[in-house]
Each structure stands twice: as structure tokens, then as C-alpha cells.
Amino acid sequence: MNNLKTVTVVGLGKIGLPLAAVFANNGFEVIGVDINEEVVRHVNQGKSHLLNEPGIDQLVKDAYKKNSLKATTNTAQAVRKSDVVVVIVPVLIDENDQVDYQYIDRAVLEIARGIQKGTLVIFETTVPTGDTRNRFGKKIEEISGLKMGVDFYLAYSPERVYSNRILQDLKNYPKIVGGINKESLELAATFYKKALNGSVINVKNLETAEFAKVAESVYRDVNIALANELAMFADQHNVNILDVIQAGNSQPFCHLHHPGVGVGGHCIPVYPYFFINRGLKEGLITKAREINDQMAKYAVDVIEEEVGSLENQNILILGLAFRENVKETTKSSTLLLIENFKQKKANVFVHDPLFTDKEIASFGVIPISVDHQIVKTIDVVVLQAYHDRYKHLTFDPFTNCKLVFDGRNVLPREQIESLGIRYKGVGL
Numbered sequence: 001m002n003n004l005k006t007v008t009v010v011g012l013g014k015i016g017l018p019l020a021a022v023f024a025n026n027g028f029e030v031i032g033v034d035i036n037e038e039v040v041r042h043v044n045q046g047k048s049h050l051l052n053e054p055g056i057d058q059l060v061k062d063a064y065k066k067n068s069l070k071a072t073t074n075t076a077q078a079v080r081k082s083d084v085v086v087v088i089v090p091v092l093i094d095e096n097d098q099v100d101y102q103y104i105d106r107a108v109l110e111i112a113r114g115i116q117k118g119t120l121v122i123f124e125t126t127v128p129t130g131d132t133r134n135r136f137g138k139k140i141e142e143i144s145g146l147k148m149g150v151d152f153y154l155a156y157s158p159e160r161v162y163s164n165r166i167l168q169d170l171k172n173y174p175k176i177v178g179g180i181n182k183e184s185l186e187l188a189a190t191f192y193k194k195a196l197n198g199s200v201i202n203v204k205n206l207e208t209a210e211f212a213k214v215a216e217s218v219y220r221d222v223n224i225a226l227a228n229e230l231a232m233f234a235d236q237h238n239v240n241i242l243d244v245i246q247a248g249n250s251q252p253f254c255h256l257h258h259p260g261v262g263v264g265g266h267c268i269p270v271y272p273y274f275f276i277n278r279g280l281k282e283g284l285i286t287k288a289r290e291i292n293d294q295m296a297k298y299a300v301d302v303i304e305e306e307v308g309s310l311e312n313q314n315i316l317i318l319g320l321a322f323r324e325n326v327k328e329t330t331k332s333s334t335l336l337l338i339e340n341f342k343q344k345k346a347n348v349f350v351h352d353p354l355f356t357d358k359e360i361a362s363f364g365v366i367p368i369s370v371d372h373q374i375v376k377t378i379d380v381v382v383l384q385a386y387h388d389r390y391k392h393l394t395f396d397p398f399t400n401c402k403l404v405f406d407g408r409n410v411l412p413r414e415q416i417e418s419l420g421i422r423y424k425g426v427g428l
């Protein structure tokens with residue numbers, strides 16, 4: 001066990017780079033692999049390519065100084081030199097909500113080409129239950145001729161961190177680990193204790209560890225849907241849902257979530273399909289997806305009710321990103337808002353401080369600066385992603401604005417109303 005010295009991390013993205021940097025600062029020789037040459041170049045210069053990830057710049061710099069973190073595009077070669085391989089490349093869903101394995105399958109193929117006897121392979125990417133054994137493990141066996149659990153060790157350990165506070169979460173959250181057999185589990189658990197310097201929860205097998213991560217995400221989607229349903233009902237009854245949540249959650253069994261204009265990103269709205277596509281078709285999980293995805297339509301209908309026909313009205317959506325302070329548009333509720341506003345023939349403007357005008361325009365909307373006189377022409381403002389930039393946004397220059405729809409229930413209502421602008425939230 002003490003022979004585990006060299007680790008390959010496959011995928012140096014938002015999660016993979018922090019992992020690689022932490023391992024490299026905790027006594028391991030790390031080879032980071034990515035198909036993106038720009039990412040590899042950055043890392044080999046001791047630089048992080050990530051935005052808004054506190055502590056990562058310093059950690060990558062420290063690893064660079066120690067000469068313990070290098071990067072390459074050659075997966076097989078890196079794997080050949082490694083005792084441990086950690087896989088953290090995306091598994092997504094396509095436009096038909098089917099699982100899209102293209103990135104991970106490519107990585108697995110390369111791992112199989114480089115793997116040596118005695119290597120420990122750990123998958124961290126969120127995957128449908130059973131894939132580590134039945135899809136990835138089998139593929140490695142088929143190509144390498146090595147047997148899982150016998151010639152190489154196989155484990156699964158879900159990544160449960162949150163962008164913008166990854167290093168903190170890596171320290172604080174226990175690492176769930178499952179193995180194909182006792183030896184794989186013990187090896188992986190020992191590796192994480194040293195590499196992350198934190199606690200580990202051993203579970204019975206690979207499938208329990210895979211299932212735990214997806215269950216955790218679906219729990220959030222379903223509970224947000226419940227909050228959204230209650231918020232829409234609260235709207236009809238002139239009750240403020242935030243007061244209800246605060247009061248209700250004073251009972252220790254009650255954990256009401258917060259409602260909003262939709263659930264985006266490549267996790268919470270994606271992982272329910274890892275159940276739905278495997279036979280859990282009808283029931284709460286499917287219903288929750290429907291409720292959360294129709295919140296954008298609900299918002300547009302509420303706005304229309306408040307200000308009348310939206311035809312030719314200038315609508316400004318704040319935040320293209322799916323959530324605050326990340327540059328990521330996967331399943332962003334803004335995309336659903338745009339679709340719904342366009343059906344009403346409104347003119348859609350979008351502002352997001354993390355995206356260039358060209359990137360915003362590629363979504364078929366008009367990019368706009370919130371610091372420019374042009375905001376005078378805006379009729380309705382919708383807050384979708386509460387970036388830090390919006391904490392100091394003042395609505396004084398929006399002299400023609402009739403309504404602010406606060407999709408996250410966070411804006412200063414009194415200040416907005418004092419300007420003669422109507423304010424609506426979700427369930428307020």
C-alpha cells in the first residue's frame with residue numbers, strides 16, 4: 001500500500017484540477033491528463049485555468065514549485081507510469097435525455113491501453129448505477145487482458161463538491177468509497193485518507209457508492225420541485241413562501257428547500273435521467289423534472305399577467321449561467337426563459353459579467369451592458385443567476401422598467417418598489 005506514489009488524474013476540469021493539485025500537495029507525484037492542450041499548457045506553467053475557485057491558483061503554484069504536478073494529453077503513457085488512476089471526465093445527457101458517454105468511453109479506452117498489473121483505477125464521475133463494473137471495468141478487461149479485482153483494483157468514489165468552494169468541500173465532506181472487492185476498497189480508502197487528509201465512508205460495493213451520489217442529487221431536484229409547487233400555491237393564496245419555509249423548518253423533520261425560476265447545470269437536472277433511463281420512468285423523479293423545467297414558463301406567464309402582452313417588450317435577463325458565479329450554461333434556466341419569451345414575441349436582452357458579448361449573442365439574444373444608458377429602454381428585468389455583480393446593482397437607471405421578476409428571491413424589494421417599479425418573486 002505504501003507503494004502508491006504516482007497518480008494520474010484523467011480530466012483537469014473544474015473538479016479534476018483541484019483534486020490533482022490537492023494530491024500533489026499531499027505527497028503524491030501527479031500526472032494530470034486532459035484532451036484540451038490549452039489546459040495542459042497552463043498546468044505545466046504552474047497556472048490554473050479555473051475562474052472563481054478560491055485557493056486553486058496558489059495550490060497549483062505550490063505543486064509546480066515542488067515539481068509534483070505535471071500535465072499531458074497522453075493518457076495511456078501517464079497511466080503506464082501510475083499506481084493510481086482517478087477518472088473525473090464528464091458523463092452528460094444528450095438532447096433526447098439519453099446518457100452521453102463519449103468523453104468517459106474515450107478515457108477508458110486510453111486507460112485500458114496503458115494499465116499495468118496492480119494499478120488501482122478509481123472512477124469519480126457521476127454515473128448510472130452499475131457502469132463502473134459493467135461498462136468501464138469490462139472494457140478495461142477486454143482491451144488490456146487484465147482481470148478486474150485480480151490483476152487491477154477497481155473502486156468508485158463520487159465527487160460531491162460544489163464549484164466555488166471545492167477545496168473547502170474536499171476537506172470537509174467525507175469521501176464515500178466502494179470497491180469491486182475488499183482489496184480494492186481498502187486500497188482506495190487508504191489512498192483517499194492520505195491524498196485528501198480527510199475521513200472516508202466505506203460502503204459495501206461499487207453500486208452503493210454510485211447510487212448514493214445520484215440519490216443525493218435527485219433528493220435535491222425533488223425537494224426543489226416541492227418548494228416550487230408550494231411557492232406557486234402560495235402565490236395564489238397571497239402567502240409569502242419564504243416566511244412559510246422559515247416557520248416550517250423550525251421543526252427538525254422539515255427541510256423545505258427554496259423555490260426559484262428553474263434548476264440548471266450539469267448535475268441536478270441531469271442525474272435524475274440516470275434513474276429514469278434505467279426504468280424508473282413514472283413517479284416522483286419524472287414529475288419533479290417536469291415541475292422544475294416549467295418554472296420558466298410560470299415566470300413568463302406571471303410577468304405577462306402583471307404587465308400585459310409581451311410582444312415587442314424589452315426583457316432583460318440577468319445571468320446566462322445556470323447559477324451564480326460560474327461560467328457554465330448547461331441546462332441553464334435562462335435558455336428556457338429565452339424560449340418562452342420568444343414565443344411571446346418579446347425582445348430578449350441578456351447580461352452576464354462572466355460571458356463575452358459574442359458568447360451571449362450565440363444564444364440568439366441581444367447582449368447588453370447594465371452600466372449603459374440603454375437600460376432605460378428595458379421594460380422588465382428577470383433575475384436568473386445571482387452573480388456577485390448583481391449584489392450592487394442599482395435599478396435607478398432603469399427609468400422605464402415596469403417590473404422586476406426576482407427568480408431567486410434575493411433582490412432588495414423595498415428599494416425596487418421605492419423607485420415605482422413593481423416587484424415579483426417566486427411565491428412571494
Ligand SMILES: NC(=O)c1ccc[n+]([C@@H]2O[C@H](COP(=O)([O-])OP(=O)(O)OC[C@H]3O[C@@H](n4cnc5c(N)ncnc54)[C@H](O)[C@@H]3O)[C@@H](O)[C@H]2O)c1
Nearest residue numbers: 011013014015034035036089090091103106107125126159
Ligand atoms: N462541476 C461540478 O460542480 C461537479 C460537482 C460534483 C461532481 N462533478 C463531477 O465531475 C465531473 C466533471 O465535472 P467538471 O465540472 O470537472 O467538468 P469540466 O467540464 O469542467 O472538465 C472536464 C475536463 O475533462 C476533460 N476531458 C474530457 N474528456 C476527456 C478525456 N477523454 N480524457 C481526458 N480529459 C478529458 C475536458 O477537456 C475538461 O477539461 C462531472 O461530470 C461530475 O460527474 C462535478
